[in-house]
Amino acid sequence: MIEVHTPDPIRYVNEDGQPVQALPGRFTPELLRELHREMLRAREFDRKLITLLRQGRTTFYAQSTGMEATQVGLARSIRPGHDWVWPYYRDHTLGLAMGVPMYELISQCLGTNSDPSRGRQMPHHFASAALKFVSISSSIASQVPPAAGSAMAQKYLGTDEITVCTFGDGATSEGDWHAGMNMAGVAQAPCLFVCENNQWAISTGVRQQTASETIHVKARAYGMPGYYVDGNDIVAVMEVMTHAAAHVRAGDGPALVECLTYRVGSHSNADADAEKHYRTRDEVSAWVGRDPIVRVERLLEHLGHPVSSEERADLIARTHREVDQDVLRAEATGQPDWKIMFEDVYADLPSHLRTQAAALRAEQDGGRA
Amino acid sequence: MTATQDRQSTDTPTPGTTGEPRTINLIQAVTEALAEELERDRRVVLFGEDVGARGGVFMATAGLQARFGKERVFDTPLSEASIVGAAVGMAARGLRPVAEIQFADYMGPGFDQIISQAAKLRYRSGGQFTCPLVIRTPSGGGVKGGHHHSQSPESYYTHTPGLKVVMPSTPYDAKGLLKAAIRGEDPVIYFEPKRLYRAAKGEVPAHDYTVRIGEAAIRREGSDLTLIGYGGVMPDVERAAEALGAEGVSAEVIDLRSLVPWDQEAVVGSVQKTGRAVLVSEAPRTGNFMGEVAYVIQERAFDSLRAPVGQVAGFDTPYPYVQDKVYLPGPNRILAACVRALNY
Numbered sequence: 139m140i141e142v143h144t145p146d147p148i149r150y151v152n153e154d155g156q157p158v159q160a161l162p163g164r165f166t167p168e169l170l171r172e173l174h175r176e177m178l179r180a181r182e183f184d185r186k187l188i189t190l191l192r193q194g195r196t197t198f199y200a201q202s203t204g205m206e207a208t209q210v211g212l213a214r215s216i217r218p219g220h221d222w223v224w225p226y227y228r229d230h231t232l233g234l235a236m237g238v239p240m241y242e243l244i245s246q247c248l249g250t251n252s253d254p255s256r257g258r259q260m261p262h263h264f265a266s267a268a269l270k271f272v273s274i275s276s277s278i279a280s281q282v283p284p285a286a287g288s289a290m291a292q293k294y295l296g297t298d299e300i301t302v303c304t305f306g307d308g309a310t311s312e313g314d315w316h317a318g319m320n321m322a323g324v325a326q327a328p329c330l331f332v333c334e335n336n337q338w339a340i341s342t343g344v345r346q347q348t349a350s351e352t353i354h355v356k357a358r359a360y361g362m363p364g365y366y367v368d369g370n371d372i373v374a375v376m377e378v379m380t381h382a383a384a385h386v387r388a389g390d391g392p393a394l395v396e397c398l399t400y401r402v403g404s405h406s407n408a409d410a411d412a413e414k415h416y417r418t419r420d421e422v423s424a425w426v427g428r429d430p431i432v433r434v435e436r437l438l439e440h441l442g443h444p445v446s447s448e449e450r451a452d453l454i455a456r457t458h459r460e461v462d463q464d465v466l467r468a469e470a471t472g473q474p475d476w477k478i479m480f481e482d483v484y485a486d487l488p489s490h491l492r493t494q495a496a497a498l499r500a501e502q503d504g505g506r507a
Numbered sequence: 508m509t510a511t512q513d514r515q516s517t518d519t520p521t522p523g524t525t526g527e528p529r530t531i532n533l534i535q536a537v538t539e540a541l542a543e544e545l546e547r548d549r550r551v552v553l554f555g556e557d558v559g560a561r562g563g564v565f566m567a568t569a570g571l572q573a574r575f576g577k578e579r580v581f582d583t584p585l586s587e588a589s590i591v592g593a594a595v596g597m598a599a600r601g602l603r604p605v606a607e608i609q610f611a612d613y614m615g616p617g618f619d620q621i622i623s624q625a626a627k628l629r630y631r632s633g634g635q636f637t638c639p640l641v642i643r644t645p646s647g648g649g650v651k652g653g654h655h656h657s658q659s660p661e662s663y664y665t666h667t668p669g670l671k672v673v674m675p676s677t678p679y680d681a682k683g684l685l686k687a688a689i690r691g692e693d694p695v696i697y698f699e700p701k702r703l704y705r706a707a708k709g710e711v712p713a714h715d716y717t718v719r720i721g722e723a724a725i726r727r728e729g730s731d732l733t734l735i736g737y738g739g740v741m742p743d744v745e746r747a748a749e750a751l752g753a754e755g756v757s758a759e760v761i762d763l764r765s766l767v768p769w770d771q772e773a774v775v776g777s778v779q780k781t782g783r784a785v786l787v788s789e790a791p792r793t794g795n796f797m798g799e800v801a802y803v804i805q806e807r808a809f810d811s812l813r814a815p816v817g818q819v820a821g822f823d824t825p826y827p828y829v830q831d832k833v834y835l836p837g838p839n840r841i842l843a844a845c846v847r848a849l850n851y
Contacts, residue, residue, distance in 0.1 A: 222600070256633035265632040272599060273632035277623040283592020284624055290593055291600035294552065294578060301596075313616065314588050321589035482634045483668050485692035488721060488768035 140381040142363040143355060147398045150373040153428050155436020165373055167443035173214070173372050174434045174445060175453055177206035180231035181431060182457035183240065184403075187247060190465065191407050196247045198261045202231040204370070204402035207430030208334050210235040211375030211397075215383050216302055216330070222270045222292070224285035224303045227262055228334070228401075229274070232304065238266050241464040251471035256478050270299075278339075279309035282318030282331075289327035289392065300328045300386045308339025310356065311347050319394070323360035326391040330383050331357075333394065334369065336401035340409060341416035354396035362392045369397030370430040373437075400425035476502060526713030534704040536678035536711055537567045537643070540685040541605065543715065545575045548603060551689060553580045555590050555607030564609055565645055565704055587617035591642060595624045598640040603689055611646035611698060612655045618663070625694040626669030641688045641695045646674070647739040647789055648821075648835055649702035653828040659738075659790035659821065664696045665766045665799070671720055672766040674698040676741035678709045680764055683718030690717065700739030707742070723770035725777070729759035732845055733777040735800060736787035737763040740836055744787050747841035756849065766796050774800060775807045782813035783848040789835050792820040814851030817844040 140148065152158050184201045191199045202209060205228070213235030216223075225232060230243055245252035247261040255265050255273065265273035272288075275281055285303030292299050309315050310333060322329045333353050337344045350356060357364025363385065367378040375397060382393040402425060404412040413419050435445050480487060480495045487495070531539070544551045553568060553575075559582040562569030572580040583590050587608055594604040608614050614621070621642070628638040648657035664672050671693050675681040681699070688695035700707075726741070727748055736744040741762050748758040759777050763769055778784045784804050786797040801816045819836040827834055 224596070254633050254635060255631060258631050258633060263631070265635050267632070267635035272636055273628060275623055275627075275631070277619055280592070280619055280623045283589050283620060284596035284599065286589065287593030287596025287598075287604070288600050289596070291597040291602050294597075294602065295600070314592065314619065317584075317586045317588040317616075318592060320584050320586065321593055324584050482630045484671070485629075485637070490768055490771065 140365065140378055142365060143358065144366050147366045147368040148374050148378055149368040149371050150377065151371050151433055151437050153433060155433055155440050157437070157440075161373060162377060167438060167441055170434055170438055170441070171443070171445065173210060174431065174438065176210045176235050177372070177431045177434070178450070178453055179457050180206050180210065180234050182454050183230070183234065183461060186458055186461040190247070195465070195469075196261050198406055198408075199247065200228050200262050200406045201401070201403035202228050204425060204429065205334060205336055205399045206231050207372035207375055207433075208369040208397040208399050211372045212302070212304070212332055212379055215376050215379035216300070219269050221299050222272065222288050222301045224272050224281040224288060224301065225274055226281065226305045226309065226334075227274050227276060228306065228336075229304055230262065230264070233264065233266065233269075233271060236269050236271065238264065238269060238271060240460055241467060242266065244461065244464045245468040245471070248465070248468050249473065250468045251474050252468045253474075256482070257474045258482070279305055279312035279314040279318070281305070282309070282315050283321060285329055285331075286318045286322040286325065286327055289322060289329035290325050292328055293325070298387060300330055300383060302330045302332060304332045304334055306339060307333060307335040307337060307344045307347055307353060308342065310353050319356070319360040319362075322392040323362050328386045328389065329392040330386045331392060331394040332379070333396040334399060335396050336399050338401055338405065338417065340405045341412070343417075352396060354394055357394035362394060364394045364396065366396050366398065369399030370428050370433060372430060372434060400428070402426055528710040528712050530708055530710050531678050532705050533675070533678050533681045533699070533707040534565060534567055536682040537685060537699060538569060538571070539711070540682040540689075541568060542571060542574065544603075544605075544686060544689045545571065545579060550601065550603040551579070551605060552597065552602055553605045553607070554583050554593075556583060556585050556609050558582060558607050563607060565701065567643070567699075568607065587613055587615070588620055591617035591620035592624065594640040594642065595620060595628065595638055598638045598694070599628060599636050603639060605641045605643060605689060608642060608644040610656050611644040611660050612658045614644060614660060621664065621670070621694075621696070622667045626667045629693075630669055637692060638694050639692045641685070641697055643685070643697045643699060645701035645704070646698040647700045647702060648826055648831060649739060651828065651831050654826040657826040657831070659788070661696075661698055661766060662790055662794050662796045665796045669694065670767060671695045672698070673720055673764060674700060674738035674766065675764060676700060676703060676738055676762055677707055679711050680718050680724065680762075682711050683716050684720060684764065686715075687717040687720050691720065695720070698738060702739050703742070718764070721765045721768040721770060723773040724762045724764055725759065725773065726762050727758065727760040729757035729781065731757045731781055732783040732785065732848060733759045733761060733774070733781045734785050734787065734841070734845070735761045735763065735774060735797075737766065738788070740787045740789055743836065743838050743841060746838045747845065750838060750842055751845060756845070758845070769800070771803055771807070774804065778804050778808040779811040782811050784812075785817035785819065785841065785844045785848055787819045787836055787841055789821045791823045792818065793823050795820050814848040817848045819844045
């Protein structure tokens with residue numbers, strides 16, 4: 139029985155990897171190992187992308203280290219490629235777990251010709267039509283009202299897709315968040331709202347975002363169930379998320395899941411010295427100790443199916459090789475031509491853009507119009 | 508065939524439809540366009556504050572919920588961010604949402620949704636997702652509405668790549684442009700000059716037609732001066748042209764109809780012919796869209812100009828309540844600008 143509006147986050151496995159309630163039967167050692175592999179792959183992807191950043195091969199990166207259980211757990215609780223996702227900008231682990239090819243993600247971060255978004259966005263703002271993973275926007279919470287509309291469209295069209303909308307804790311301060319939640323509630327739209335509460339919006343802590351004790355209680359104001367889950371416990375995330383998604387899919391209206399987790403790294407490379415300015419080393423250390431990947435390793439050990447160090451090292455090495463290969467492959471496709479700047483502004487190129495493009499062509503060709 | 512009709516190149520009869528043109532007003536044209544598009548395409552949905560049972564505060568959607576059902580014509584929470592944002596989500600999912608914002612003055616809370624989401628979804632996703640929506644909103648002054656019911660905010664939106672911006676001044680254009688907007692693949696901000704809702708009357712064909720977005724209408728041909736306007740100012744622009752005609756001055760009148768994209772060829776060609784241009788709009792002067800029109804005239808027709816380009820606009824004040832009529836560029840102010848150009 140998954141409870142709504144609990145004062146403490148729902149949890150199945152504690153930080154020592156010990157079950158605190160009976161594990162649901164589907165969490166076999168095989169599944170847990172699979173989940174572990176996906177989380178570790180995303181963690182190593184993070185690590186490698188930070189290296190790329192330091193090498194100057196990309197310009198921006200926002201790690202999801204520490205948040206893997208929330209994002210992989212969500213991906214595992216919906217139907218990738220079937221359900222629609224309106225994500226936020228720290229969701230590359232969600233994308234990877236849903237099946238976005240690493241090559242596409244890297245291409246987007248590098249802005250190469252192989253980037254499906256055609257180099258239009260800063261790194262980390264990817265889109266995948268094949269997976270119905272809608273383009274990420276930087277303006278905070280602006281995806282929330284469209285997600286409500288997406289779910290309303292789904293209700294109108296009468297198919298069994300649902301819409302998933304993710305955001306951080308900071309987004310819940312924006313008017314758009316309240317507007318979108320209210321709209322979905324009133325319309326009883328099949329939308330699963332997921333707050334990845336990592337407790338920091340750049341340097342603004344969650345206590346400066348809201349006077350509300352938790353975020354999930356706000357769901358009540360919009361007429362939907364709100365669930366509170368330990369976002370570093372992948373078993374709990376999947377159980378609660380699957381339950382909430384079923385509620386939404388059944389036509390019982392939207393739901394909000396708040397995953398309590400932590401952004402272990404900085405917001406981005408723009409504030410790499412987070413510990414110096416706005417949070418304490420002790421706080422970070424405490425959350426590093428609640429690492430979702432380590433928790434699954436401890437659980438598997440407890441269940442008598444430990445992940446061997448060779449297995450772990452092999453997966454890490456394979457991920458690193460994959461990233462390296464994809465980076466070289468993406469870089470080999472080159473940077474998009476300036477001409478693409480004028481495409482996709484409108485369905486067809488209007489005459490004023492044709493004129494501007496012609497002027498730029500003349501300039502690019504050294505004055506030869 | 509008049510020059511105006513000649514430029515309405517997409518006015519094509521639907522085979523099998525017959526009937527005489529009818530005279531209706533601008534808001535009836537809007538209602539007819541919405542009804543016909545709802546009838547034609549099940550993907551079209553219509554929503555906003557009060558649009559359902561009430562039929563909109565100006566009655567633009569009157570009777571549509573009764574005819575097409577609450578699933579397709581519905582009221583929303585009082586939230587412009589929700590209305591616009593939901594339209595974005597619906598459009599991305601393949602519907603053809605037509606959202607109503609009760610007054611253009613209230614678009615502020617939906618502004619981020621318009622410029623960050625609607626305008627950029629196609630571009631930023633590399634064409635993987637698109638956003639074919641229409642936002643309809645009554646705009647402009649002359650109805651004693653004060654500054655929250657009378658503003659002309661079109662320039663904010665003309666400044667945002669990815670949006671199309673239109674403003675009709677006749678029932679014919681109101682119907683044809685709205686149908687074109689609904690059938691198009693891009694987000695369109697469709698401003699309705701509210702003081703013309705019932706004041707502007709005109710013939711519309713009995714058959715289905717659209718007016719291509721981006722084409723101006725030449726309302727009157729002339730040789731001495733070109734008057735260029737759009738939306739609510741057009742009746743006064745035409746009155747000014749008539750007054751000039753009585754004095755023996757031949758003024759050409761162009762109704763832009765579309766601001767993004769806008770018909771540079773019609774404007775430049777006309778100014779090359781007449782040598783003088785006066786631009787008329789009711790939006791505040793600084794940053795007014797007509798500044799772009801003036802720039803293009805001097806860029807492309809400089810050698811033809813016999814006088815500086817004149818501009819008649821609203822003032823750089825919040826729209827005033829008591830001085831409603833003084834604020835708007837009426838025939839006298841338009842005529843004064845024409846005289847300055849003619850006597851330069």
